[in-house]
Amino acid sequence: xxxxxxxxxxxxxxxxxxxxxxxxxxxxxxxxxxxxxxxxxxxxxxxxxxxxxxxxxxxxxxxxxxxxxxxxxxxxxxxxxxxxxxxxxxxxxxxxxxxxxxxxxxxxxxxxxxxxxxxxxxxxxxxxxxxxxxxxxxxxxxxxxxxxxxxxxxxxxxxxxxxxxxxxxxxxxxxxxxxxxxxxxxxxxxxxxxxxxxxxxxxxxxxxxxxxxxxxxxxxxxxxxxxxxxxxxxxxxxxxxxxxxxxxxxxxxxxxxxxxxxxxxxxxxxxxxxxxxxxxxxxxxxxxxxxxxxxxxxxxxxxxxxxxxxxxxxxxxxxxxxxxxxxxxxxxxxxxxxxxxxxxxxxxxxxxxxxxxxxxxxxxxxxxxxxxxxxxxxxxxxxxxxxxxxxxxxxxxxxxxxxxxxxxxxxxx
Ligand code: ZN
Numbered sequence: 001x002x003x004x005x006x007x008x009x010x011x012x013x014x015x016x017x018x019x020x021x022x023x024x025x026x027x028x029x030x031x032x033x034x035x036x037x038x039x040x041x042x043x044x045x046x047x048x049x050x051x052x053x054x055x056x057x058x059x060x061x062x063x064x065x066x067x068x069x070x071x072x073x074x075x076x077x078x079x080x081x082x083x084x085x086x087x088x089x090x091x092x093x094x095x096x097x098x099x100x101x102x103x104x105x106x107x108x109x110x111x112x113x114x115x116x117x118x119x120x121x122x123x124x125x126x127x128x129x130x131x132x133x134x135x136x137x138x139x140x141x142x143x144x145x146x147x148x149x150x151x152x153x154x155x156x157x158x159x160x161x162x163x164x165x166x167x168x169x170x171x172x173x174x175x176x177x178x179x180x181x182x183x184x185x186x187x188x189x190x191x192x193x194x195x196x197x198x199x200x201x202x203x204x205x206x207x208x209x210x211x212x213x214x215x216x217x218x219x220x221x222x223x224x225x226x227x228x229x230x231x232x233x234x235x236x237x238x239x240x241x242x243x244x245x246x247x248x249x250x251x252x253x254x255x256x257x258x259x260x261x262x263x264x265x266x267x268x269x270x271x272x273x274x275x276x277x278x279x280x281x282x283x284x285x286x287x288x289x290x291x292x293x294x295x296x297x298x299x300x301x302x303x304x305x306x307x308x309x310x311x312x313x314x315x316x317x318x319x320x321x322x323x324x325x326x327x328x329x330x331x332x333x334x335x336x337x338x339x340x341x342x343x344x345x346x347x348x349x350x351x352x353x354x355x356x357x358x359x360x361x362x363x364x365x366x367x368x369x370x371x372x373x374x375x376x377x378x379x380x381x382x383x384x385x386x387x388x389x390x391x392x393x394x395x396x397x398x399x400x401x402x403x404x405x406x407x408x409x410x411x412x413x
Contacts, residue, residue: 117130119167192215233299261292264305342359
């Protein structure tokens with residue numbers, strides 16, 4: 001999807017403002033001889049921005065306005081190294097609220113709703129974003145923050161909360177507690193707004209079954225306002241995003257080249273009107289696609305597909321981009337197969353062909369050969385790649401307390 005005329009003008013204004021302000025990116029653009037952007041081609045020549053830049057500019061190097069205009073900072077904690085600090089102006093905070101309120105509206109939430117907010121408040125953008133949008137909409141916020149499940153459930157019943165905002169794992173925990181305590185009849189929840197991490201169908205089904213609520217996925221990242229730049233609609237598989245605030249392009253994560261609408265790649269975001277810390281062509285490492293055409297839900301804003309995973313996890317086999325998450329989803333469809341697995345990639349020199357071997361675990365009652373055939377068939381029909389599959393007894397594969405390494409690539413890179 002190309003920049004429209006307004007977006008192009010907005011980007012041009014951002015570039016000029018960054019150069020004038022002599023911030024981190026202003027200096028970078030000046031060094032590259034960039035003075036503005038007047039076409040899609042020029043835009044696509046702008047360098048990407050990244051979390052690494054933000055670390056280099058720590059703490060406030062990317063601030064693009066005078067100090068008196070900054071009203072707040074937020075920070076994303078990297079797993080490694082320095083955190084990232086993002087300064088916000090009054091307008092940035094207001095814009096974020098407008099976008100977030102639009103998310104709630106897209107989910108059919110109104111002023112009459114009572115929104116229980118369980119994500120954390122503070123440096124992180126989560127809780128405060130949910131709160132801002134709620135107040136902008138005019139609904140009642142129940143600002144719980146994380147943890148303390150007893151109190152969460154008490155407030156949920158006493159205040160008759162109708163919307164729960166949570167990470168998928170906390171929503172699951174709450175739904176299981178409600179089920180276990182047999183208090184579902186006292187719970188008035190109708191909708192859930194769930195943070196943007198990728199979560200499995202199995203998890204969604206369990207929450208939906210336990211609570212009987214509609215669920216919406218909210219999208220966003222701290223570097224770009226925070227959660228609220230997009231949300232899924234009643235058609236589930238789509239995330240509408242607000243193209244009057246952000247421009248989204250999809251690129252090949254390896255070559256950095258743009259990818260046509262409809263095809264999967266890395267989401268790259270440009271903020272169109274952000275003041276405190278504008279980011280142009282920010283690489284999110286989230287994988288999705290732009291869905292062409294209009295959504296059957298009637299919403300006119302453009303759409304992303306659901307987030308498939310992180311580009312860091314992606315691998316290529318037989319010319320097809322694959323993610324561990326796709327294998328995870330398939331394993332969840334096979335009865336008696338556990339969620340543990342690994343994927344080995346190798347090259348058969350004789351046939352000059354890559355080999356993919358999926359190792360999965362199954363319970364003793366399962367016929368391993370049949371389970372293996374089923375997995376192979378599903379991978380072939382859903383992903384278009386034919387793997388070799390080995391099924392082993394549950395508990396065979398190594399467990400790790402840290403993030404388990406799912407993909408082992410033995411090919412020469
Ligand atoms: Zn829609």
